Amino acid sequence: xxxxxxxxxxxxxxxxxxxxxxxxxxTSVESIDDINELELAEIKIVATTLLDLExxxxxxxxxxxxxxxxxxxxxxxxxxxxxxESKYAVFNALEDKLSSNESALSKLHQVKLQSIDLYxxxxxxxxxxxxTTLEKDYDGDISETTIEVVKEITFEAIKEGSLSTIRVRxxxxxxxxxxxxxxxxxxxxxxxxxSSTLKGMRSGLIQAIDRFRKRLAFxxxxxxxxxxxxYDTIIEDLNQTDTLFSxxxxxxxxxxxxxxxKILQEINKEMRYDLEELVxxxxxxxxxxxxxxxxxxxTAVKKADIALKSPKAVEAKRxxxxxxxVAKVALGSAIKTAKDAIDKK
Numbered sequence: 521x522x523x524x525x526x527x528x529x530x531x532x533x534x535x536x537x538x539x540x541x542x543x544x545x546x547t548s549v550e551s552i553d554d555i556n557e558l559e560l561a562e563i564k565i566v567a568t569t570l571l572d573l574e575x576x577x578x579x580x581x582x583x584x585x586x587x588x589x590x591x592x593x594x595x596x597x598x599x600x601x602x603x604x605e606s607k608y609a610v611f612n613a614l615e616d617k618l619s620s621n622e623s624a625l626s627k628l629h630q631v632k633l634q635s636i637d638l639y640x641x642x643x644x645x646x647x648x649x650x651x652t653t654l655e656k657d658y659d660g661d662i663s664e665t666t667i668e669v670v671k672e673i674t675f676e677a678i679k680e681g682s683l684s685t686i687r688v689r690x691x692x693x694x695x696x697x698x699x700x701x702x703x704x705x706x707x708x709x710x711x712x713x714x715s716s717t718l719k720g721m722r723s724g725l726i727q728a729i730d731r732f733r734k735r736l737a738f739x740x741x742x743x744x745x746x747x748x749x750x751y752d753t754i755i756e757d758l759n760q761t762d763t764l765f766s767x768x769x770x771x772x773x774x775x776x777x778x779x780x781x782k783i784l785q786e787i788n789k790e791m792r793y794d795l796e797e798l799v800x801x802x803x804x805x806x807x808x809x810x811x812x813x814x815x816x817x818x819t820a821v822k823k824a825d826i827a828l829k830s831p832k833a834v835e836a837k838r839x840x841x842x843x844x845x846v847a848k849v850a851l852g853s854a855i856k857t858a859k860d861a862i863d864k865k
Contacts, residue, residue: 523565526566526569527565529551529552530551530565530566530570531573532551534570535548544574545574548570549566611628614628639690642677642694642695643694643695645673646695646717647701650666650699650713650717653665653669654709654713663715666713666717666720667719669720670716670720670721670724671720671723671724673695673720673724674723674725674728675725675727675728675731677691677724678691678724678728679727679728679732683732684753684757685753688725688757688764689764692721692765693771695717695721696769696772697772699714699717703783710783711783714780719791722765726797726798729761729801729805730801730805733804733805736809758802758806759806761799762798762799762802765795766792770785770788773788
């Protein structure tokens with residue numbers, strides 16, 4: 521059967537006056553001679569034509585909404601950028617006024633970290649640190665300095681908050697993305713930059729987990745109640761930090777250029793044999809947590825809801841958020857120390 525003629529028959533027999541889809545479709549099909557004898561290509565034409573006729577209004581609506589969505593997303597992205605820039609402008613002006621008072625400046629930084637996207641700041645910090653290392657590179661080897669700077673940044677970013685997979689992955693991904701951007705802008709140093717960054721991230725993560733392990737012994741009662749809230753999750757997360765680390769690398773590799781992807785995949789393959797310390801400290805921390813808090817978890821879980829609403833628990837959570845301010849100051853000091861070390865070379 522002529523396919524164009526078949527399309528024409530379906531369109532002419534399609535009657536929108538019928539209220540149900542079943543009636544519109546069946547009436548149209550009944551008008552076709554020997555419908556049961558049609559070939560695959562002919563059946564496909566009939567089905568496709570009916571689909572187009574039945575959904576054309578909805579398809580048009582979807583296309584309009586998608587167009588509106590894209591326009592809204594572009595506008596939203598622009599406004600979010602303007603919002604952050606406006607906040608930066610205010611804080612920059614305040615920092616100029618308070619630049620002579622280190623104590624006031626430190627407090628202002630804490631406020632700034634609560635008002636501006638923390639991951640944006642973290643990204644800018646990593647980028648600035650690596651670029652500074654490249655600019656001050658006199659002996660041709662930036663590896664050691666980059667490792668130390670990234671280690672300090674990773675440690676300070678992770679140490680004051682939860683060790684949950686979501687949070688740690690976000691921090692590690694933010695650091696790696698910033699390093700990738702610098703590496704792709706400096707292709708002749710890409711291997712060195714990415715290898716040093718990953719080694720620094722690994723060391724910083726190990727240091728943050730080890731710090732958490734040591735602090736378990738001195739954790740106050742209110743903090744224990746908060747810990748119980750995520751007890752099982754933290755234990756599970758600690759037992760797969762090596763997998764988390766590799767997943768971050770693999771994910772960012774898949775979203776990078778072909779040359780960067782190849783470098784990251786090779787480094788990740790090599791580093792699989794260097795994650796033993798991370799695995800060891802993570803599992804050890806999980807065991808310490810189990811031994812210290814398993815009984816407490818069983819007896820305290822019924823009281824957790826009440827405890828979490830207590831003034832002390834609320835204050836403990838608030839202080840956890842404010843700890844980022846301290847981290848910012850420490851990060852700044854770490855980078856300054858690194859710069860000073862480079863300048864002395």
